Structure formats: C-alpha cells, structure tokens
Amino acid sequence: MESTRSRALWIVVSLLILVWTAFPILWIVMLSFKTPSEIGNVQGFFPQDWTWENYETVFKTDLFTSALINSIGISLIATFVGVTFATLVAYAIARLDFPGKRLILSFALAIAMFPVVSLVGPLFDLWRDIGLYDTWPGLIIPYISFALPLAIWTLSAFFREIPWEMEQAAQVDGATSWQAFRKVIVPLAAPGVFTAAILTFFFCWNDFVFGISLTSTDNARPVPAALAFFTGESYFEQPTTAICAAAVVVTIPVVIVVLLFQRRIVAGLTSGAVKG
C-alpha cells in the first residue's frame, strides 16, 4: 500500500520536473509552427494554423544555412583538436611523474573562471592584424582554449580509474606494445574521451560572445550569433517564428544526444568537479 503511494508520488514529482525543463523547448516548437501573421494578433500557447512555412523560410535563408555549416564545422574541429590536446595532458597527469602537474591543473582552473568578454577587444585587434578575423580558425582557437579545462578535468579523473597494469599483463601474455595499447587501453579509455568530446562540443555549440565579436559576415558566423542578428533584418513580417524554427533545427540534435548519452554526460560533468 505504502509503496504504491510513494511510487505515485515519485511519478508526479518526476513529471513536474519534466514539465519545467521541457516547457520552454515545447514553446519554441509551438512558435515555430505558427504563421508569422499570428504574432501580435493572436496570443496563445498553441498555433492557430499549423504551418511548415517557417522551416521553408529558414532553409531558404543563406544567413542561417551558412551559419549552420559554420557552427557544425567549427565546433567539430575545435572538439577534435581540443580533446586530442586534453587527452595528451590528462594521460601525462594520470600516468607520468613530472613537475608542474599541479600548476597545469590550477592554470586550467583559472582559465575556466576567466571572463571571456575581457579578451574580446584585444582578440578583435589581434585577429584583424594577423588575418584571423571572421575566419574559422579565428573562432576555433579561442573555443579550444576555453573548452580545454573541462576536457582536461573530465579526462584526468577518468584516466585515473583505468587499470593500467592490464597493459603490462597483455605484454607478458605476448602482445606487442602497440597491440597492448590498441586492444587493451584504447577500449578502456574510449568512453572517457567520448564523454569529453560531447561536453566540449556542447561548449563550442553554445558560444555567443566570440561568435558575435570575432565575425562580421556569414563567412564564419555561428548559429547563436546568426539568430541574434536575424532579428535586425528588415523583414515585413516579424522574424519571431522563423527564429524559432531555426532554434528547433539546432536543438533537435542536442536533445537526441542528451537522451542517448545522459549517463555519460552526468558522469563527465561531475567527475571533474566532485568525486562521487
């Protein structure tokens, strides 16, 4: 009797939480299906006339399609390079004895606390001097450096848990050192690297400050910045519904990743900060 009641209670509580976290996303989806003329005339949560029109507008707008390509390309490259660098550092920290270990970890912590806006002016200047302004590398470089701390913590916490003795054990059993690395260490390390990659990608995907300050055209402008400037364009209709359609397009992949890898993401977010 008691258990049925507590079961019902937990279900109600979890549903309430789900409503709170999913509600704004649902709202954006609803807006994206409204006709542009509904904005300002009809107030309500659900669309009066459902339409795909906004999605057509969005994919016909060069500003958005190029921003989508920029965001995907820049975030993927930054993630790949960043996670590679972080893997090297994390391996060194977890496995090797060398001076400056604590210094590197403290430095990474300082970077994580850095107010990025303070750098916008000088980077803006420097990038224009050396021709990185409004280019992919001009965003990739800052993304890497500010995503590195989280990746380094996640990976070094993860690498410390790996039973490295198994590598020697495999070599004793006759495997070459390359085989031992590939067949034993890589499978053990892969989940941690993958988690770090997801977190790094989310970080780059989310950036706004660098996106608006270090780009000026659709050459390198990423999605969040493009969405912000979409408003300013002189359309005869309100851009609200089109912005929402674009937002839904970039949100769907994230929601899928969260659903698929929630356990990994939770482990990654907490391992670096507090050991549980």
Add this chain to the structure above:
Amino acid sequence: MTSVDTAPVRGEISDRGRAERRLGLLLSTPAVVVMLLVTAYPLGNALYQSLFSYRLTAPDDRRFVGLDNYATALTDGLFWQTVLTTLVITVVTVGVELVIGFALAMVMHRAVFGRRTVRTAILLPYGIVTVISAFAWKYAFDVQSGFVNSWFGLGDYAWFSDRWAALFVIVLSEIWKTTPFVSLLLLAGLAQVPRDLGEAATVDGATAWQRLKRVTIPNMKAAILVALLFRTLDAWRIFDNVFIMTAGQEKTQVLSFLTYQQIITRTELGLGNAVGVLLFLSVVLIAAVFIKGFRVDLSQVRGDR
C-alpha cells in the same frame, strides 16, 4: 617550465625518470600553449590599451592618458548601476539555483522510480544553447508573441519596459538553463554523505529537518562550495541572456555587456578595455574570497589527490 625541469630533485634521477618528466612536459605543451596564447597576451594587451584614449574610428587621436579611463569608469554612475545590476542578478540566481538544485539532487538521490526520467529531464536545459533559452523566455513574456500575459490576465503589461520586470525574466531564463549543472554537482556531493550517519540520527530521534541541517549539509559542504563558486563566477559574467532579451535597455546592462558595448558597438577601445580589466579584477577578487575566505577545497576540482 624548462627551468623547473632542470632543477635538481633530491638525489639522482634515473634515466627513466628523466625521460618520464620530459614526456610529461612534452604532452602538456600543446594545451598549455593554446590556453596561454588566447589569454595571457590579449590580457596584457587589454591592460596596455586601457591606458590610452583610443577610438577605432579616430586612430590619429590616440594618446596616453594613464589611469584616466579607470577614473572615468569608476566615477561614472552608469558603471556602478551596472555593478548593482550584475550583483542583483548573481545573488538572486545563485541563491534560487542552490535551493532548486538541492531539491532536484534530493529527488535524483532518493527517487526509487523515475530516476532516469528526472536525470534526462534535468539535462535538457543544459544542452540547450543559452541564446535559444533567452529567445524562448523572451517570446513567452513578450507582449506581441507571448502567452504569459493572457494566461495570467496581465493584459498588455510590457515586461521589457521596466528594469526589474525585465531582470526577472532574465534571471528566470538563467535559472532554467543552469540549475541542472548545480543539481548534478550537489548530487555527487549527496552520494558522499555516509548513509549510516543519517540512519543513526533517525534512530536517535532526529527530525528530517535536523538530519538535513546537522548531517547532510555539513557532510557535503565541499560540493556546495564548489557549486557556489562556479555558479557565482558564471552568473557574474552573464551576457547572452541580457544581449538577447533587452540589449541593455531599461538599465539592465551587466558588466560583460558594458565591456562589449564600449569595445564593439562604440569602438572605444581605451575605455572598453579598462572596463574589461575591471571585470577581470572583480572575477579574481570573487575567486580569491571563495578560495581563501571559505576555503573551497579545490584539490578535488583540480583533480589532484
């Protein structure tokens, strides 16, 4: 780094040990170089530029003014209004997030059913781009597109024409987006509280509130302080939500936005960089207060044992 490398460490080091150190430093180099490249040089440059009166549109008028830009900023009412706004946002956001985050962590920790659902639900806002969260909340409260006014019978109340109402919506979006992070850190902290301590307290007749206050919270103090430090600094640097929702109108500028506005919009590089340096110094101050004052145990954050 190399000077540290050659420093003698008691007794002789084996060849193997030396090779290990060299490899360790070598592997760390790329990451450290990238992090330094993007922060150290530009920060030095910001300091330097903040000493000049310099507008990008009038490069010939550039001249050295010493600390004048700092004096200008620090005696301007707008600067202090911005500091106040940032402070209010930070205190309210972090305070509310700690309470909600703790409740969510408790649910995830104790839930027998629906644990997975809650965890997935909580991660949704974490994955959403901040700019999109800002648009969602803005449009919900907006007079033209929103449903909030009609649901709550507020007529055509203009949320974004009033300073505190606009800040309310900004804070709401910020809380929605970042509470998941807080709750996950607190959940990890809850997992560290020894279970038998709570049980012993129950046997001794402690109420739920007493258990929470005397057993649970003291035992997860480290996790709470880490969450507090990270979120305080994060909220202090708030930018995206303000940019999208009000663009600093109605006295809602925050420090990050003021810096951006001076440098990019007004191309006042001297004054803008001075504000940027002040922002940096305030972050250092907050971090120092937490680390020295509250003795946040960062060895766990840094990951050393």
